[in-house]
Amino acid sequence: MAGSGKTTFMQRLNAHVHTVKKPSYIINLDPAVTHLPFDANIDIRDTVNYKEVMSQYKLGPNGGILTALNLFSTKFDQVLNFVDKKSSFLDYVLLDTPGQIEIFTWSASGSIITETLAASYPTVVCYIIDTPRSTSPATFMSNMLYACSILYKTKLPFILVFNKCDVVDNQFAIDWMTDFDLFQKALENDTSYMGTLINSMCLVLEEFYNHLKVVGVSALSGSGMTEFFDAVNVATKEYEE
Numbered sequence: 149m150a151g152s153g154k155t156t157f158m159q160r161l162n163a164h165v166h167t168v169k170k171p172s173y174i175i176n177l178d179p180a181v182t183h184l185p186f187d188a189n190i191d192i193r194d195t196v197n198y199k200e201v202m203s204q205y206k207l208g209p210n211g212g213i214l215t216a217l218n219l220f221s222t223k224f225d226q227v228l229n230f231v232d233k234k235s236s237f238l239d240y241v242l243l244d245t246p247g248q249i250e251i252f253t254w255s256a257s258g259s260i261i262t263e264t265l266a267a268s269y270p271t272v273v274c275y276i277i278d279t280p281r282s283t284s285p286a287t288f289m290s291n292m293l294y295a296c297s298i299l300y301k302t303k304l305p306f307i308l309v310f311n312k313c314d315v316v317d318n319q320f321a322i323d324w325m326t327d328f329d330l331f332q333k334a335l336e337n338d339t340s341y342m343g344t345l346i347n348s349m350c351l352v353l354e355e356f357y358n359h360l361k362v363v364g365v366s367a368l369s370g371s372g373m374t375e376f377f378d379a380v381n382v383a384t385k386e387y388e389e
């Protein structure tokens with residue numbers, strides 16, 4: 149979700165793969181980003197100017213991002229050609245998505261891009277969560293439902309990345325995901341209709357939790373990166389199977 153730290157996490161991944169000398173390729177899919185704190189090998193902004201798209205098609209910012217991505221996805225085979233040429237030298241291809249993630253996950257372009265990649269390479273979805281902003285059961289559950297919808301849409305191995313663990317540790321989230329009673333206890337103070345709804349939903353999500361890998365990281369301090377790459381290895385095996 150917006151502000152969860154996707155770009156900072158990408159920056160951290162980039163720093164990590166350089167440190168451990170794992171050759172990687174970086175693709176930026178956010179046409180509206182103003183500052184990229186890492187060098188992208190392929191940048192959507194070199195192909196489409198989203199402000200021009202907005203004025204040409206008389207769109208607002210979200211429509212501009214959506215259309216820019218749609219235009220870019222028509223050329224995604226060329227992106228794949230670049231990746232194919234380098235693939236024997238690469239350990240990872242890292243893709244950063246637009247801040248408005250729903251534009252990516254619910255658009256044709258998002259499906260085209262993920263399916264094209266997943267048809268050729270082990271592809272893993274990392275869903276970045278703002279841990280300090282998910283400490284209330286309602287925001288936690290919104291995040292889980294969102295993640296659940298992306299998992300079932302992409303049907304790809306999935307890692308829940310609890311970011312900003314330098315501020316709040318993600319143990320509370322692991323407890324809530326593994327112990328239904330603990331989550332219910334946290335919900336006790338919420339007597340609104342929302343509380344009742346969330347209560348029934350957490351039972352439904354049990355099956356979803358079973359399909360996830362969960363890691364706690366700090367994109368800022370770099371903690372949790374080894375665990376993250378371990379989870380990527382497990383997810384890669386899952387993809388192959």
Ligand SMILES: Nc1nc2c(ncn2[C@@H]2O[C@H](COP(=O)(O)OP(=O)(O)OP(=O)(O)O)[C@@H](O)[C@H]2O)c(=O)[nH]1
Pocket residue numbers: 149150151152153154155156157246247248311312313314315365366367368369
């Ligand atoms: N304390 C802390 N702050 C972080 C961490 N990761 C990111 N931030 C901060 O969170 C804010 C948002 O980070 P971004 O990387 O821009 O988030 P984003 O998800 O890419 O944002 P959008 O693309 O605008 O949705 C920035 O102020 C970051 O410095 C972290 O691990 N710890």
